[in-house]
Amino acid sequence: MDRERIEQLLSRTTLRQIQVMVVLQRHNSMTKAAEDLGMSVANVSRMSKRFELNLGMRIFVGDRRRSVLLEEAHQIIDYLKPVLREIESLADNLGRAELALPPLEP
Numbered sequence: 001m002d003r004e005r006i007e008q009l010l011s012r013t014t015l016r017q018i019q020v021m022v023v024l025q026r027h028n029s030m031t032k033a034a035e036d037l038g039m040s041v042a043n044v045s046r047m048s049k050r051f052e053l054n055l056g057m058r059i060f061v062g063d064r065r066r067s068v069l070l071e072e073a074h075q076i077i078d079y080l081k082p083v084l085r086e087i088e089s090l091a092d093n094l095g096r097a098e099l100a101l102p103p104l105e106p
Contacts, residue, residue: 001077005056008077009035012054016079020047025069025077 024033034041036088050060059073069077 001072009055013051015084017047017051017054018084020044021051021073021077022081022084024048028068030067031066 020033020037020039023036024030025029027033027036030048031043037044048060055076057072059070059076060067062068062072092103
């Protein structure tokens with residue numbers, strides 16, 4: 001993947017889109033991913049399409065009933081998994097730190 005495409009992906013992709021793609025890869029099913037994420041299938045489909053547009057290349061093959069991630073998409077998602085884990089860890093730590101802080105004075 002060239003540098004321009006990487007920059008485009010990083011500048012346009014949301015954390016939620018990455019999360020959707022990771023869960024979609026795990027289940028290999030929009031319906032199961034939607035159930036796992038507590039989202040509608042339409043929203044999972046929309047976010048995966050947006051991720052594909054952000055990437056600037058096709059990452060699915062198939063038809064409306066059954067789509068399969070291409071091997072290159074699996075590689076990209078595998079690279080993004082540790083980033084997502086780190087951000088989730090940061091959010092957890094910030095949440096705990098926020099709970100440990102005394103309330104601000106008015």
